[in-house]
Amino acid sequence: xxxxxxxxxxxFDDLRPIEAKAGVxxxxxxxxxxxxxxxxxxxxxxxxxxxxxxxxxxxxxxILRCNYNMxxxxxxxxxxxxxxxxxxxxxxxxxxKALMPVLDxxxxxxxxxxxxIELPQTDAGSRCAGICAASIALADAGIPMKDLVTAVxxxxxxxxxxxxxxxxxxxxxxxxxxxxPVAMVPSTGMISLLQMDGEVxxxxxxxxxEKARAAILKIYxxxxxxxxxxxxxxxxxxxxx
Amino acid sequence: xxxxxxxxxxxxxxQNIRLDGRKLDEYRKIEVEFGISNTAEGSAKVTIGDTxxxxxxxxxxxQPYPDKPDEGTIMVNAELLPMSNPDFEPGPPxxxxxxxxxxxxxxxxxxxxxxVKKLLIxxxxxxxxxxxDIVTVNAAGxxxxxxxxxxxxxIKDTFFPVYExxxxxxxxxxxxxxxxxxxxxxxxxxxxxxxxxxxxxxDEEAACDARLTVAATEGGNLCALQKGGDQTLTMExxxxxxxxxxxxxxxxxxxxx
Amino acid sequence: xxxxxxxxxxxxxxxxxLAIGLDxxxxxxxxxxxxxxxxxxxxxxNLDGRAIKIIPLSGRYLPKKNDVILGKVIDVTLNGWRLDxxxxxxxxxxxKEGTSDFVTKGADLTQYYSLGDYLVCKITNVTTQKLVDVxxxxxxxxxxxxxxxxxxNPHKVPRIIGKQGSMVSMIKNATKCWIIVGQNGLIWLQGxxxxxxxxxxxxxxxxxxxxxxxxxxxxxxxxxxxYGKLQELKGESNDIQ
Numbered sequence: 254x255x256x257x258x259x260x261x262x263x264x265f266d267d268l269r270p271i272e273a274k275a276g277v278x279x280x281x282x283x284x285x286x287x288x289x290x291x292x293x294x295x296x297x298x299x300x301x302x303x304x305x306x307x308x309x310x311x312x313x314x315x316i317l318r319c320n321y322n323m324x325x326x327x328x329x330x331x332x333x334x335x336x337x338x339x340x341x342x343x344x345x346x347x348x349x350k351a352l353m354p355v356l357d358x359x360x361x362x363x364x365x366x367x368x369x370i371e372l373p374q375t376d377a378g379s380r381c382a383g384i385c386a387a388s389i390a391l392a393d394a395g396i397p398m399k400d401l402v403t404a405v406x407x408x409x410x411x412x413x414x415x416x417x418x419x420x421x422x423x424x425x426x427x428x429x430x431x432x433x434p435v436a437m438v439p440s441t442g443m444i445s446l447l448q449m450d451g452e453v454x455x456x457x458x459x460x461x462x463e464k465a466r467a468a469i470l471k472i473y474x475x476x477x478x479x480x481x482x483x484x485x486x487x488x489x490x491x492x493x494x
Numbered sequence: 495x496x497x498x499x500x501x502x503x504x505x506x507x508x509q510n511i512r513l514d515g516r517k518l519d520e521y522r523k524i525e526v527e528f529g530i531s532n533t534a535e536g537s538a539k540v541t542i543g544d545t546x547x548x549x550x551x552x553x554x555x556x557q558p559y560p561d562k563p564d565e566g567t568i569m570v571n572a573e574l575l576p577m578s579n580p581d582f583e584p585g586p587p588x589x590x591x592x593x594x595x596x597x598x599x600x601x602x603x604x605x606x607x608x609x610v611k612k613l614l615i616x617x618x619x620x621x622x623x624x625x626x627d628i629v630t631v632n633a634a635g636x637x638x639x640x641x642x643x644x645x646x647x648x649i650k651d652t653f654f655p656v657y658e659x660x661x662x663x664x665x666x667x668x669x670x671x672x673x674x675x676x677x678x679x680x681x682x683x684x685x686x687x688x689x690x691x692x693x694x695x696x697d698e699e700a701a702c703d704a705r706l707t708v709a710a711t712e713g714g715n716l717c718a719l720q721k722g723g724d725q726t727l728t729m730e731x732x733x734x735x736x737x738x739x740x741x742x743x744x745x746x747x748x749x750x751x
Numbered sequence: 752x753x754x755x756x757x758x759x760x761x762x763x764x765x766x767x768x769l770a771i772g773l774d775x776x777x778x779x780x781x782x783x784x785x786x787x788x789x790x791x792x793x794x795x796x797n798l799d800g801r802a803i804k805i806i807p808l809s810g811r812y813l814p815k816k817n818d819v820i821l822g823k824v825i826d827v828t829l830n831g832w833r834l835d836x837x838x839x840x841x842x843x844x845x846x847k848e849g850t851s852d853f854v855t856k857g858a859d860l861t862q863y864y865s866l867g868d869y870l871v872c873k874i875t876n877v878t879t880q881k882l883v884d885v886x887x888x889x890x891x892x893x894x895x896x897x898x899x900x901x902x903x904n905p906h907k908v909p910r911i912i913g914k915q916g917s918m919v920s921m922i923k924n925a926t927k928c929w930i931i932v933g934q935n936g937l938i939w940l941q942g943x944x945x946x947x948x949x950x951x952x953x954x955x956x957x958x959x960x961x962x963x964x965x966x967x968x969x970x971x972x973x974x975x976x977x978y979g980k981l982q983e984l985k986g987e988s989n990d991i992q
Contacts, residue, residue, distance in 0.1 A: 278632045279544045280579050282811055291532060295631060297577035301811055301839040312880060315839075320576065320584055325627035326534035326550025330664045332625050335573055336586065355765070357791065360813065362880050364839035369577035369584075371629070373548055374531040392765050392793045395810025395906075399782065399791060400766025440766045440789065477764050480793060484762045484808065484962065496867040502897045506944035513899065515948040697899075 256411035256428070260421040261290070268405070268417045268468055273385070273479035275393045283394025285479065287386035289472075290419055291376035296386035298394040300366035301358070315361030319349040321370045321383055328375065329420055344380045351384050351404065351436040351446035357397040366396060377420040377432075378406045384436050384446065389476050393483070401476050402445060403469045404436035407461040409453055414461050416468045433458070435465040439473040442466060495701045503701055504687035513698065518691040519738060526643065526749045528651040535664075536652025536672070540644040542693060544634035546578075549644035550627050551652045551672075555662060558614070558621040566613020566621040570599035571628070572641060578630035597720045598628065598642045601678040601709030605717035608649065609673040615657070622654070624672065635695045638707050638720075639746070642680035647750055649674055678717050679746045681739035682707040685727065690735055692742050706732065708739035712747070755803070757796045760962070762808075764793055769803050780805025795962055808962065812838045812905040812935040814883045816874055819892070821900065821933035822885065824868045827860050834870065837902065837935045840881040844872060848886035869895040869939065871931055898929065898941030901951055903958050905936035910961040911954055918957065918967065925974040925981050926950045949977055 259265065269290030278284035281297035288294075301315050309316065321344040323333050337345075348370065358366065368390065370383040381404035388401040406418050411428035423432055431451030437444050444462075453461070495503075503513070510517050522543025531537040534550035541547075558565060572595035576582045587595070602608065613622040626648060628641045649672055656666040684694050684702045691698065694705075704723035710716055716736065721727060727735070753772025757763055769781060770788045777783045780792035781803055790796070794805040814820075814836060822834030822842055831845040846854050850863050864870060871892050872885040886892070903911065912919050912932050923930050928942030928950045940950050953970060960966055975981055 278546075278577060280632050280634060281577065283809065284577075293531075295577060299576075299580050302580070303839055303841075322575075324531070324548070324550065324629050325571065325625075326531055326537060326552050329533055331554060331662075332552035332627070335571065335627070337584075361839060364881075367576070369575070371575055371577055371631075373537075373550070374533050376533075393809060395793060395807050397780075397791050398765040399784075399789070401764065438766075440768075440784075477767070480764045481762050496869070498897050499869075499899060502899060502941070506947070509944050511944035511948065513948075513951075515952070 256413045256425075259415065261419055265413050265415050266464060266467070268471060269419065271472060271475050273389060273475050275389050275479045275483045281390070281394070283390040283392065283396070285386045285389035285393060287382050287389065289378055289382050289385075289417065291374060292378050292382045293372060293374045294379065294382040294386040295371045295373070296383065296390040297369045298366065298387075298390040298396065299369075300394070300396075301361035301364035302367070304363060304365035309365075310363040312362050315358035315364045315366055317349055317353055317356060317358065317366050317368065319345045319352070319368045319370065319387065321345040321348055321380065323372050323375065323379070327372045344383070347446055347448065348380065348384055348387065352387060352391065352402055354443065354445050355398045355400050355402055355438055356391070357399070360397065366391070366394075377418050377423050378434075381405050381434050381436070385472060385476060389479055392480055400438045400440045401473060402436055403439050403473045403476060404434060404446060405465055405468045405472060406432055406434045407465040407468070408432045408451065409457055409461065414457060414464060416464050431457075433461055433465070435462065435469070437466065437469050439469060495697070500701045503697070504689070507686055507689040507691065512691065513695055518689055519742070521693040521742070521745070524746070524749050526647050528647060534648070535655055535667070536648050536650070538644050538647030538651055540640045540647060542636055542640045543695075544632055545636055545640050546631040547637065547640040547644045548629050548631060549641070549648035551648045552625045552627070553652070553655055553662070554623045554625065555615065555620055555657065556623050557619060558617075563618040564614050565610040567623045568599070568603060568608060568610065569623060569625045570595050570602065570645065571626070572598065573627070573629045574633060574637075575630050579633040582633070593720075593722075594637060594641055595628065597638060597707055597718065598645050598680070600718040600720075601642055601680050602626075602645065602649075605676050605678040605709065605711050607646070607674055607676045607678050607711075609675050612673040624649070624652075635699055636682060636693045638682045639680050639693065642678075642709065643746060643749070646677055646679070650750060676711045677747055677750065678709045678711050679743040680707055680709045680718070681742045681746065683735040683738050685723070685725070685731055685735070690731075690738055692738065704731075706735045706739070708736055708743070710740055710743040714740055755798060759796060759798045761796045762794075762962075763790045763796050763805065765790055769796060774801060776802045778802045778804030780807060807906050809904065809906065812836070814838055814840055814842065814874055814877050814881065815934070816877055818874045818934035820872060820874065820885070820935040821895070821931070821937035821939060822870050822872055824864050824866055824870065827865065829857070832860065832864050834872070834885065836883070837905075837937050840883055842872070842874070842883040842885045844870070844885050844887065848875070848884070848888060851888065864894060869900060871895060871933070871939075895931070895939050898939055899947065901938050901940070901954070903936050903938055903954060905934065907958045907961045908932055908934055908936060910966070911938075911957050913967070918970065921971065921974065921981065922950055922953050925978050926953075949974075
């Protein structure tokens with residue numbers, strides 16, 4: 254079987270259309286909205302702030318705490334029952350691990366930086382969208398970080414290596430499917446999240462990771478622009494006066 | 495709130511000036527956006543000032559309740575998401591979220607806004623369940639009004655999904671909208687000292703003596719009431735607050751067109 | 752071959768390359784990796800001779816010795832008062848720093864300051880674990896009565912105060928409001944209701960445009976638009992960075 258044309262009619266290396274905006278939740282210390290295809294994610298950062306219970310505090314540095322959640326109406330089929338599921342708890346954990354390598358929380362002993370990720374709408378790639386949104390929100394919150402973190406799903410559908418799988422591709426029934434979410438630190442290419450569903454050869458995996466890197470550099474530009482735009486808007490208005 | 499600061503606030507209100515310069519009966523900027531989630535059967539986003547609330551409708555098919563075999567069901571759930579306010583913690587809904595859901599629910603249910611008989615598929619066996627979920631994105635005062643408005647807007651945005659061979663096909667929508675026969679609108683009025691105000695800011699909510707949420711239909715009939723706050727209301731208070739609420743309900747309803 | 756890659760006052764994001772070459776020195780908010788200097792905070796690039804640093808645009812307040820701040824009493828203990836200072840860390844006001852009265856052991860401390868009171872105090876010490884001590888003994892330090900409290904971005908405080916207090920003096924002069932700006936992003940105001948609203952909106956305007964040129968002039972014409980020509984204050988400064 255050969256996958257000759259993507260369901261969404263994209264090129265095999267093409268990302269879905271992406272939108273990103275920083276500073277969308279006024280109460281939060283930092284926030285972002287990130288949309289890739291039909292998957293949308295809000296991220297809000299509160300911190301550094303007081304951490305309870307006390308036994309979780311680290312006197313040497315601040316800790317990061319991520320909470321990923323799907324809104325009840327965000328599933329492709331039935332209503333999603335509110336509250337943490339095993340899946341959302343795992344995603345919260347790998348999201349934390351994906352973001353930690355760039356963060357410097359030394360200045361915040363005994364405190365916590367809370368990241369909340371909420372999705373109003375999903376169409377595959379939700380944990381990656383969450384990580385992209387969370388990175389923007391952390392920078393917006395003024396948290397010291399070496400770089401942003403960017404994530405995308407790559408994989409294999411039948412015989413083709415593809416970038417940014419949508420739900421239709423994940424659910425493809427004509428042949429084997431592998432779904433590989435990847436998060437990277439763009440300036441160094443270091444990988445901070447790697448998971449896989451499906452079956453691939455090592456060769457294919459390495460090819461897919463190369464494609465992930467290229468896609469991630471494109472998404473990175475959009476994340477950066479979202480942050481700069483938050484402050485540029487005023488400058489443009491000023492120049493027009 | 496600190497009593498001296500509260501006195502200062504009250505004297506400002508007595509001059510019809512609020513913390514952000516609005517008059518007592520003025521709402522902040524309101525925006526209603528329909529269809530913000532394409533995985534929901536219907537959805538909406540309501541913004542009142544800095545308060546942002548989303549509502550989404552999911553439909554499912556179940557057996558009707560034994561005491562109402564020829565009717566469908568409505569469920570309203572609300573979550574005060576921790577991302578929307580530094581004081582909200584993750585976890586099961588607390589009293590505030592439950593009160594919010596139940597007050598919105600009463601406005602819709604008691605007004606018979608949705609014709610539940612039209613949700614029936616097969617008497618005693620199958621009916622549609624309309625599940626309305628409200629979530630907060632930024633909680634900056636007046637969640638009651640924003641949540642109720644978002645719920646109704648989401649209902650208006652809802653189409654029945656295709657139901658064939660005893661299964662719901664969530665990927666296909668029919669052309670049939672939910673049978674919304676009335677449009678209940680909630681308005682919350684606060685009493686602070688001798689002043690009545692609508693669309694409170696968080697500082698005003700913290701200082702309030704009492705509040706009254708009034709849900710009303712197009713005809714001006716009241717379909718739900720909820721009093722909150724630690725202090726009492728006189729009959730005169732209630733009369734004037736209801737009048738103010740009815741006036742503002744018409745204003746808010748205009749945003750659903 | 753050293754090169755600076757950004758302009759002075761340009762908005763930069765974490766990970767952005769600011770300069771190449773060993774001739775430049777990484778200052779606050781930057782780090783060196785190999786040959787490059789990269790940003791570790793979201794903020795404005797600041798080029799000062801060979802030093803490159805970041806002026807942060809966001810981030811929660813971190814307590815600093817000698818800062819004059821506004822704190823809210825959240826606990827009255829046997830030894831003093833605990834204050835919420837709009838930070839991940841609370842501050843402790845010991846009895847003898849709270850009043851010059853002779854206080855007997857076991858006396859009721861709420862007669863001085865009670866729950867919910869706002870105090871203008873000064874930070875005397877911050878430990879490495881971020882334990883904070885404050886004092887009420889000093890000029891201008893006092894309990895606040897009446898008025899209202901608003902929050903602002905602590906990084907905008909220098910702009911709101913202005914050089915030698917020129918900006919906040921301009922607002923006080925025009926609106927006839929009492930205004931005290933805490934380094935921790937809390938501001939106390941008291942005036943007539945209408946004038947307070949003008950002061951609050953003017954401060955919001957400064958916050959939004961703090962990083963832009965010509966702000967002092969803009970604030971001046973905004974206030975003159977409402978109140979008419981402002982009296983010249985002695986020692987008023989021109990626009991500063």
